Amino acid sequence: MKLFALLPALILPASGLDDIDYGAFTQTATYSVASQLGFFAANGLNVTYLQVPNSTYGYSQLLSGGYDILTGTIDNAVNLRFNANKTLTVLGQLDGGPDLVIASVPNITSVQQLRGKALMVDNAASGYAYVLRKVLSLYGLRLENGDYSFQVVGSTNIRYQYLANGSLPDGTAVYATILTYPFTAEGHALNPPLTVLARISDFINPFASSAFTISEPTLSDNNSRVLYTRFVASFMQASRFLAEPSNANCSIQAIARQLNITTAVAQAEYAAATDSSTGETISNSTFAVNRQGLLNVIDVRDQFSGFASVSQGFSFADAIVVGYGKLIDDSVRLAAMNITPRATANTC
Numbered sequence: 403m404k405l406f407a408l409l410p411a412l413i414l415p416a417s418g419l420d421d422i423d424y425g426a427f428t429q430t431a432t433y434s435v436a437s438q439l440g441f442f443a444a445n446g447l448n449v450t451y452l453q454v455p456n457s458t459y460g461y462s463q464l465l466s467g468g469y470d471i472l473t474g475t476i477d478n479a480v481n482l483r484f485n486a487n488k489t490l491t492v493l494g495q496l497d498g499g500p501d502l503v504i505a506s507v508p509n510i511t512s513v514q515q516l517r518g519k520a521l522m523v524d525n526a527a528s529g530y531a532y533v534l535r536k537v538l539s540l541y542g543l544r545l546e547n548g549d550y551s552f553q554v555v556g557s558t559n560i561r562y563q564y565l566a567n568g569s570l571p572d573g574t575a576v577y578a579t580i581l582t583y584p585f586t587a588e589g590h591a592l593n594p595p596l597t598v599l600a601r602i603s604d605f606i607n608p609f610a611s612s613a614f615t616i617s618e619p620t621l622s623d624n625n626s627r628v629l630y631t632r633f634v635a636s637f638m639q640a641s642r643f644l645a646e647p648s649n650a651n652c653s654i655q656a657i658a659r660q661l662n663i664t665t666a667v668a669q670a671e672y673a674a675a676t677d678s679s680t681g682e683t684i685s686n687s688t689f690a691v692n693r694q695g696l697l698n699v700i701d702v703r704d705q706f707s708g709f710a711s712v713s714q715g716f717s718f719a720d721a722i723v724v725g726y727g728k729l730i731d732d733s734v735r736l737a738a739m740n741i742t743p744r745a746t747a748n749t750c
């Protein structure tokens with residue numbers, strides 16, 4: 403029995419930590435807490451954060467092994483799996499789209515002023531582009547009628563930089579885009595602040611957004627499965643910490659340090675991350691996919707013919723049933739719920 407205890411030390415690298423290449427669009431509050439307070443290390447992981455520049459690149463990296471795991475809005479997995487038969491699997495849902503808004507440059511103050519403008523998106527067929535179309539259509543503005551157009555520029559961090567600057571690097575003016583945590587609160591802190599024209603949760607709610615996504619074939623590899631379980635467990639432990647009100651100041655400090663922002667902005671980020679309908683704590687740290695939120699994602703995409711390559715008679719209801727070899731596999735998150743960290747994470 404003693405030998406068993408020695409084995410991990412022989413297999414693990416010198417630092418005793420296993421490497422995870424983690425692709426992500428944003429540094430969520432849960433990630434900030436996990437990273438700053440040592441939850442990854444406590445689960446034996448050395449996590450390298452790799453910024454996803456755009457969704458096309460991000461998901462192709464995931465499928466080719468460039469990232470071990472990725473968090474991105476669940477629509478990407480839905481699209482690639484149902485339209486293109488890509489073997490992507492969602493292990494759980496992190497959030498409901500915290501601070502997901504249509505934001506604009508300061509001198510635009512109403513949705514109607516977007517008429518005739520070019521709006522920045524990651525990809526014209528991405529989930530957030532469809533969300534933008536949905537909300538604008540409720541204001542009477544339609545892409546298909548030429549009421550506005552798209553500028554394809556990349557993921558949220560890039561769009562935020564351009565929006566804050568008021569133009570693309572080549573000087574082309576920009577007007578509005580979809581922003582999400584943490585950029586919405588950062589944009590509010592600018593002088594003058596960016597305008598929030600609409601909150602998506604006022605129109606689509608619940609909404610399933612950031613999801614832990616992997617390449618399905620890797621799930622049958624036990625080593626990968628063990629690493630995914632420890633990774634998701636680290637997020638769960640960080641999520642429980644984030645959700646606990648008595649940890650608020652400590653969580654705010656972790657967010658401020660991770661994002662290099664002031665305490666005042668970090669307080670706004672914390673409020674978004676713990677929002678009871680869209681935040682990162684809505685699943686009570688179980689990371690269960692919100693079925694109605696996922697159905698809303700499918701509905702919005704379908705409204706704009708976003709399932710053009712899905713065969714006739716395709717059953718979305720069957721395709722979203724949880725199980726092995728399906729879009730959603732919850733075996734990893736269920737195993738992760740029972741893991742206790744090897745060491746205690748730091749407190750503030």
Ligand SMILES: *[C@@H]1O[C@H](CO)[C@@H](O)[C@H](O)[C@H]1NC(C)=O
Pocket residue numbers: 417419421448449450
């Ligand atoms: C973590 O991984 C990075 C490279 O991804 C490496 O530079 C660093 O030394 C590793 N840290 C530990 C503690 O293993």
Ligand SMILES: *[C@@H]1O[C@H](CO)[C@@H](O)[C@H](O)[C@H]1NC(C)=O
Pocket residue numbers: 455456458459554555556
């Ligand atoms: C996506 O990112 C990759 C890698 O940085 C880049 O080569 C590609 O041009 C980007 N695509 C778009 C549409 O921005």
Ligand SMILES: *[C@@H]1O[C@H](CO)[C@@H](O)[C@H](O)[C@H]1NC(C)=O
Pocket residue numbers: 487489
């Ligand atoms: C989808 O891929 C699977 C293998 O991953 C294959 O068995 C199936 O035939 C493919 N379906 C379509 C419609 O291409």
Ligand SMILES: *[C@@H]1O[C@H](CO)[C@@H](O)[C@H](O)[C@H]1NC(C)=O
Pocket residue numbers: 507509510515575
């Ligand atoms: C806002 O400013 C930009 C750039 O200065 C200008 O092109 C645009 O017309 C202005 N929009 C409004 C609504 O004033």
Ligand SMILES: *[C@@H]1O[C@H](CO)[C@@H](O)[C@H](O)[C@H]1NC(C)=O
Pocket residue numbers: 563564567568569570571572573
């Ligand atoms: C910011 O905008 C100016 C023009 O207004 C442009 O020349 C510059 O390249 C932009 N910078 C970035 C980082 O986009």
Ligand SMILES: *[C@@H]1O[C@H](CO)[C@@H](O)[C@H](O)[C@H]1NC(C)=O
Pocket residue numbers: 624
């Ligand atoms: C992987 O794990 C499963 C379940 O624990 C086990 O049945 C199987 O033998 C393992 N496979 C390998 C190659 O270790």
Ligand SMILES: *[C@@H]1O[C@H](CO)[C@@H](O)[C@H](O)[C@H]1NC(C)=O
Pocket residue numbers: 648651
């Ligand atoms: C949190 O910080 C605020 C001000 O920074 C302080 O007033 C409050 O007492 C702190 N709360 C806890 C539980 O430490």
Ligand SMILES: *[C@@H]1O[C@H](CO)[C@@H](O)[C@H](O)[C@H]1NC(C)=O
Pocket residue numbers: 662
């Ligand atoms: C953090 O932000 C401050 C103020 O905006 C800036 O001066 C500093 O260079 C930033 N530090 C890092 C490591 O990005």
Ligand SMILES: *[C@@H]1O[C@H](CO)[C@@H](O)[C@H](O)[C@H]1NC(C)=O
Pocket residue numbers: 684685686
């Ligand atoms: C989370 O816990 C609260 C309080 O116990 C409960 O009302 C809510 O339904 C739970 N939500 C989920 C998604 O489990």
